[in-house]
Amino acid sequence: MTNRRILVLVRDGHVPPLTLDGVTEDELTPWKAEFDVCETLRRLGHDVLPVGVYDDLAPIREALRDFQPDITFMLLEEFHGVVTYDFAVISYLELMQQPYTGCNPRGLLLSKDKALSKKVLSYHRIPTPRFAVFPYGRKTHRPKKLSFPLFVKSVIEDASFGIAQASIVHTDEALAERVAFLHDKTKDDVIAEQFIEGRELYVGVVGNTRLTTFPAWEMDFGKMPDDVARIATRTVKFNRKYQEKHDITTRAADDLDAATADRISKICKRVYRALSMSGYARMDLRMTSEGGIFVIEANANPNIEYGEDFSESAEVAGIDYESLMQRIINLGLSYKAAWMAT
Template identity: 25%
Template sequence: MKIILAYSSKEGLLQEYRDRLGGYAPEEEIPADFFAEGDSRETIKAIINALRSKGHNVIGMEASDLMHNTFNSFHPDLVFNIAEGLYGDFRESYIPMLCEKYNIPYTGSDPLTLAICLNKARAKEILSYYLIPNPAFKVFYPLQEVYLQNFDFPAIVKPVSEGSSKGIFNDSIVDNVQVARKKIEENIRRYNQPVILEKFLKGDEYTVGVWGNGDEMEVLPIVSINYSTLPEGAHPIYSYEAKWLWDTRDKPLEIFQCPATLNPTLKERIEEVVKEAYQVLQIKDWCRIDVRLDENGIPNILELNPLPGVLPDPKENSCFPKAARTAGYSYAGMLNKVVEIAAKRYGLA
């Protein structure tokens, strides 16, 4: 097949950031978590090589409005989409939207599902409608006074439309109304978007890869997160610090275990709830879903990641590849399986 890998590289995002500011963007003024989501050259190369190893004709392309020119010249059979974009609440929908417009098959979820999952509050509203457990929450909007009563603390404050632990810091956990209000106001200013306050679930946390469509949906081995590996005094969350500062390639935290040690009942419950979430959000092809137990031991959905990170180096903590590896897939085997799943959905040979 002819495949275009559509990505958002760290360099590409920096360029976009500079362009927006008319070229003026000294490094030191860029917030530390700004490029948390960009793909590294190494990841991009590894994905291209993985797809080529299966005999596909693959080119990589920065996600941009120029992509349709390549549609016209290269005539791809499929776009492998990992592009997360930088600006706006619909940034993850951009490439799928272009593909829809030009009638090009693409991997992963459609523009609507990507936009909904990027907005944690909207996704939770759908989960709640289908009675799928998720932490109690309230959303606060720019230009509105933060009115907060009867919320069950401790809670966590998060920007509503970010990922990769962007905006989730060790001090995002709040214990009372005053601190919560301050944090919410600070977050609205900083991230320029609504902010979600969620009841903080203290139970064990898991992240679960799911792939396939319809009756072929399959849950990969569950990954558990062990917070005792974080520095002393750190809150038990997978924060920006945990993901990007405390867990490095040179000194990886032994924070993930796969397969998770679980009793059969809990394992089944987690598998059930992630499958339900995958279905009601109409995920396509693949997704990584974060789950945490509430005080009654019930698995709750924290969020869905329909563009799961796929770092190639097993020493780096990247959970979808880790789960796939545990299930017996090599890196290339995993990515080519995503291609197969998408191709089957479109009825491609």
């Protein structure tokens, strides 16, 4: 293995320390992924420089000039607080002829826009729930083809932003109220899709042209009350006290038969290719009690901190965390960006 100079782009304020000496768990949580990645890359023998970025490209330009990295590890999820601008940062790296990890600009742009990505998936006949987009600043009118219950969420925000039990609506009045709430909160369009009752599955995919899927992971909603929807709200995903109270966890969906697992893998690879993705991604699926599989969304550059779903499923597939980080580096180095052909 060749030792590399690796520039790691993180959000400003999330540059991790060299050690965790004296760091509390609460202090660690916001930048645990950044620490895990940097620490592991150093342990692999690489020369690592983490740089914090918020609303200025100058730190990136200076690091490229002075550090001269072999590759940039992309952990930046937004620019100037806008989550859809991550593709612009990657575009800048391509303009600077700099190899990078994770997804290419086109794949980021397509996958981050839930409405656009669903249109692409529908064109390719990949099963996804029926949906409608409610533009910001317009009144809410539900298409007749869209039947209740509906799941209402932001078109662009991720990490369960704005998702709560109130996101599941059963009437036009509740739909209009939730859309208005998200319009006000995000100042952007809102999407409502038919709610698929069933199991919530997450599948990791890695590769550029030759793709590998990891074993399906499942959100186990534990002992949540019977009168609430089994959805991954922000509380379910991030509130540890709530998780412990209701025994909520994620785990390997190891009861899937071989045929179902193979079908899920093939669907996820089709999504990855349809959305022009590269590097690594996580597919969020719903599987009905009858075995129907629906793609909810595709997540480019998902959370890869140690012990989270993506890295845990890789471990089940026989890829330990160090090997996973090295594979991500190798995929970035081997990705054929357009500038390489000039």
